[in-house]
Amino acid sequence: MDKQAVREKIWTQLEKEKLGRFPFPLKNRIPNFKGAEQAAKIVASMPEYKSANVVKVNPDAPQLPIRTKVLIDGKILLMPTPRLKSGFIMVKPEWVPKGEERKAASLKHMNTFGKEISLDQLPTIDFIVVGSVAVHRDGRRIGKGEGYADREYAIIRELGQPSVPVVTTVHSIQLVEDDFPIDPYDLTVDWIATEKELIKTNTPYSKPERIIWEQVSEEEKEQMPILKEIWAMLYKRS
Numbered sequence: 001m002d003k004q005a006v007r008e009k010i011w012t013q014l015e016k017e018k019l020g021r022f023p024f025p026l027k028n029r030i031p032n033f034k035g036a037e038q039a040a041k042i043v044a045s046m047p048e049y050k051s052a053n054v055v056k057v058n059p060d061a062p063q064l065p066i067r068t069k070v071l072i073d074g075k076i077l078l079m080p081t082p083r084l085k086s087g088f089i090m091v092k093p094e095w096v097p098k099g100e101e102r103k104a105a106s107l108k109h110m111n112t113f114g115k116e117i118s119l120d121q122l123p124t125i126d127f128i129v130v131g132s133v134a135v136h137r138d139g140r141r142i143g144k145g146e147g148y149a150d151r152e153y154a155i156i157r158e159l160g161q162p163s164v165p166v167v168t169t170v171h172s173i174q175l176v177e178d179d180f181p182i183d184p185y186d187l188t189v190d191w192i193a194t195e196k197e198l199i200k201t202n203t204p205y206s207k208p209e210r211i212i213w214e215q216v217s218e219e220e221k222e223q224m225p226i227l228k229e230i231w232a233m234l235y236k237r238s
Contacts, residue, residue, distance in 0.1 A: 001133065001179065002180065002181070003142050003145070003178050003180050003181070004145065006133075006134045006142055006176055007133045007134065007142060007145065007176050008027075008179050009134075009176075009178075010031070010133055010134045010173070010174055010176070011026050011027045011031060012202070013173055014026050014030060014031055014033065014124075014171065014173060014174075017173065019033055019034050019035075019171055020032060020033060020034075020129075021034055021036070021061070021062075021093050022061070026229065028145075028199070029060070029144055030058070030060040030061075030063075030131035030132065030143065030144055031062065031133065031174075032060075032061040032223060033062055033170065033171035033173075033193070034171065034195070035165055035171055035172075035194070035195025035196075036062045036065050036169065036195075037065045038164060038195040038196075039062075039065075039066075039169035039170070039193045039194055039195050040063075040065035040066040040068075040069055040170075040192055041069075042067075042162060042193040042194075042198050043066050043114055043129065043167055043191075043193045043198075044066070044069050044073070044196070045167060045198075046167070046191070046198065047095070048127055048165045048167075048199060049127055049132055049167075051126070052126035052127035052174060053075060053076060053126055054075065054076045054124060054125050054126050054127075055070045055075050055076070055078065055124045055125075055126065055128070055129065056078040056079070056088075056127070056128045056129070056152075056156075057070065057077065057078070057079060057128075057129040058078045058079070058080065058130050058131045058148075058149060058152075059080065059081075059082060059107045059110070060131040061097055061107075062131055062169060062170075063129055063131050063169060064102070064105060064106060065164060066129050066169060067079070067105035067215075068101050068102040068105045070105070070163040071091060071093050071096050071104055072101045073093075074093045075088070075093065076090060076091070076092050076093070076123060077091040077093075077105060077114070078090055078091075078122075078123070078125060079091070079110055079114070079177045080148065080212075081116070082107070083146075083197045083223075083224070084148060084151065084152065084155075084224045084226050084227075085110050085149065085179060085224070085225070086116050086225075086226075087116060087117070087118070087119060087162070087226045088116070088117055089110050089111065089114040089115065089124060090114055090115060090117045090121075090123070091104055091105070091113050091114035091115070092112060092114075094153035094168040095113055095114065096113050100113070103203060105203070109176070119159060119226070119229060119230065119233065120138045120233075121157070122159065122161070124161065124162070125156060125161055125162075126164055127164055127165055127167075127179075128153070128164055128165070128166045128225065129166075129167055129169065130143075130149045130166060130167075130168050130169070130187065130189065131143070131149070131168065131169070131170075132168045132170050132174065132189075133173060133174065133213040134174050134175075134176045134178075135168055135170055135174060135176070135189060136175075136176055136177070136178070136180070136190055137175065137177075137192070137199060137201060138201055138202075138203055139188040139189050139190065139202075139203025139204075139205055140182050140186070140188055140203075140205065140206070141168055141186070141187065141188065141189050142180065145169040150185050150186055150208060151185075151211070151224075151227075153166070153207060153208055154185065154209075154210060154211045154212070155186045155226065155227075155230060156227065157207075157208065157210060158210045158230060158234065159210050159211050159230070163207065163209075165189040165190045165191065166187065166188070166189045166190050166191070167189060167190065167192070167193055168191075168192055168193070169193045169194075170192065170193075170194055171194060171195060171233040172194040172195060172196055172197075174194075175192065175194065175199075179200045182205055184208065184212065185208050185212050185215065186205075186208070187207055188201070188203045188206075188207055189201060189203065190203060194206075211230070213229070213231070
């Protein structure tokens with residue numbers, strides 16, 4: 001089954017069974033789901049999360065509960081800006097007044113409480129949470145189709161960041177058994193947290209270790225200035 005067919009199936013199921021939540025429509029986005037708070041609690045119980053100091057989380061609605069928890073737990077929150085237009089936003093817990101953690105972790109207010117950081121200011125990331133439209137128990141995931149999570153991971157690896165645990169939070173209905181293709185640039189997950197359980201994928205698929213520059217167009221570099229910045233940092237030093 002191709003990836004888009006799987007996406008369409010999941011979006012339709014979530015709508016049909018009324019398991020989705022604001023923002024609507026669910027289609028063409030990482031869908032918010034009922035039970036996102038329970039999935040976040042499961043992630044927060046992981047030893048890998050507990051020992052982390054810096055946690056990178058995508059800025060989509062279903063991951064708001066885990067972003068909030070990161071700040072409540074006194075950890076540094078790192079969020080990519082939407083469409084990676086400006087790289088990353090860092091929010092330190094000491095910058096957030098007590099009780100304002102959810103607001104600070106929201107897409108709308110992350111710039112107010114946090115600050116944009118340059119690539120050379122990026123702290124060492126200890127734990128990564130990503131959103132998904134669908135995910136297989138073997139660690140293959142499908143995003144909304146624009147490749148941002150894949151590229152973000154490739155970017156941090158290209159910058160010399162270590163390989164760290166990657167978990168996704170989804171509704172259990174987003175777990176699929178469909179056999180869909182995986183590409184070299186696709187990010188796989190080590191854990192899946194649903195509203196019910198934590199699944200260790202023991203994924204046999206490797207994660208991207210660098211940006212596949214041959215597949216990055218000049219237009220993409222213009223749309224995503226961070227790519228141009230990395231290219232300059234890594235390949236134009238001589």
